[in-house]
Amino acid sequence: MGAGETSTRTRRRAVPWAVLALWIGLLAAVAPFAAKLADVQHNRVTDYLPASADSTRVARIQDRLPGGQTTELVLVYHRDGGLTAADRARAGEQVERIAGRHTLTAPPRGVPSADGTTLMYPVDSNEPGTDENARDALVDDVREVARGADGLSVQVGGPGALATDAAGVYASLGGPLLYTTVAVVALLLILIYRSPVLWLLPLVVAGVADFLSTGVAYGLNQAFGTTVSGQNSGVMTILVFGAGTDYALLLVSRYREELRRHERPHDAMLAALRGCGPAVLASSATVAAGLLCLLAAxxxxxxxxxxLGTVGVLCALVAMLTLLPALLVLLGRRVFWPLVPAYGSTPKARRSLFAAMGTSAGRRPLAVLAGGAVLLGALALGALNLPGGLKQSDAFVDRPESVAALQTLARAFPERSSQPITVITPAGRADATLDAVRDVHGVDNAERGRTGDGWTEISVTAQGTPQSAAETRTIEDLRHALPGSYVGGPSAQQLDLVDTNARDRLVVVPLVLAAVLLILILLLRSLVAPLLLVAAVVAVWGAALGIGGLVFGPLFGFGGTDPGLGLLSFVFLVALGVDYGIFLMHRMREESTRGAEPAAAALTALRTTGGVIASAGLVLAATFAVLTNMGLVQLVELGFVIAVGVLLDTFLVRTYLVTSASVALGRKVWWPGPLSRTPEPVRPERQPEPV
Incomplete structure (x- = not known):
């Protein structure tokens, strides 16, 4: 062995150790910032509202008024047979105690229901200001004081109590979401690899990537003011483990193949990275590009x-293409024990499920394609059965106290709203605005509130119940009749959420499609193949929403659909679903470049990548399915639609429809690239004529 070869081998052995040392240093540098992400996470109304909506301006102006934002609560005293004198005395005593312990904006005044069963006390305090912890402490203390007895029920509701209950659900997401995700991924990796050691590596590396992503997310928040909420940070964790494990599965599968062709693990890993690296890079690029299009929302x-989602995907990508290869090379072949791929060996030949599926798809491609298209179209019709907009009272899977209070008020006061509408108007026009508000049809009462910073707050009570069609008309009439003023409050916020989501769909959806198409065209050097993949994932999105429409109301009992479900599920399913198309089509292109006929290339690609795609799809679907165990309907709906869509994409669209379309199109699938042209037959050399 020459000195040059020895030196080269020594350098190769040092590379994995150097990568490992770099990661240790990086994690040490990120650690102080990763621990601070929870401190900048907020679930205030303004963190979710449309940036330019009236209701957002109202919330921000309220923050600047004397005392900051008001926490609005409603104490609801109820007895089925009718309130007694002792009940009313108990209610008055408890309200006095609350007023003595906290700074209220006005003395509480009881409002009895017409049937005598319910007594409502609105209680507003600007004591917490915009401090969420102080708001939660106020709500907890009020609930501690307001207690029922002997058949008298006491419930604390109102926007402040709803916000506290929602914050409690979001606060509970972090730990259970992470632990459940790790457990699900670990179980699936054990079943996929059937090795006592190998499954640990992708899981540990995904955990490292998640830790890195929290530090980077905190840096983005400090540098650019990026919104960090419970929903966003939870989805970031899901993406790190789901997408990261997908990349690991593809890399490990290709590495196993190369270990049979190369004697040294280092050489096998380099070949594996060269083989699957472009597909993994393109896959992460499509997800990142699709998620970044949300900046236009x-x-x-x-x-x-x-x-935040982009940070999660890119951190997973970097970890799986650097740290995971280093660990695999350092551990060598023995990491695959007991199924160790020996150098020069040939994998045991057996007819796989995906080979059989590919054969059936290739036999009658047009029939399979037509049947799949009809099935997806029929499923998409279920979207017509999606329940209407999600009301605040229907936003929780398990009914908290604040929602129970709203429902009690709706039954006891069917003729009026128990949830105020807030009008913010310039202080110099307060009297004229107050008169104009009282003249608007559907307004039951209007009272002047706080004044400061050039603005005056007017509290409006509508005749319609909260988030009813009548109250919605009143809000719209107020906005039309009060130019220069802003109309907000919980019901106005829900109305703005619906309108803004409709606007965002028109803007973001074309951007996502254009970004994903551009990346696919650059990777596959074709127009037909990218259009085929994008059409497939759009069809999957429609079918997944349709299945949601069939189960959300009838099976899950949900009273509404989150306004953002359509946009977010589209972005995730298109960006993540194209991943599997990239894995399949990249391998198909690789086989075609080697001279395989189009049908043979499509079937070989399915046979070699089908198992990996199926494993990756199961992992990704399972990680998003974790959201269905959370306490908010919007998270359950999002997790369900994405999980179902990923499964449809994995086991129907990729295996049957894309393969069938590729077989039917033949070389045209690569048009207008060079692979779309039929190669000229090789002519035999002309033999000289005998003399």
């Missing part, structure tokens, strides 16, 4: 999810 929660 006007909804704060959607716009904040773009950079």
């Amino acid at each position: 006007d909804l704060n929660s959607s716009r904040g999810m773009g950079p």
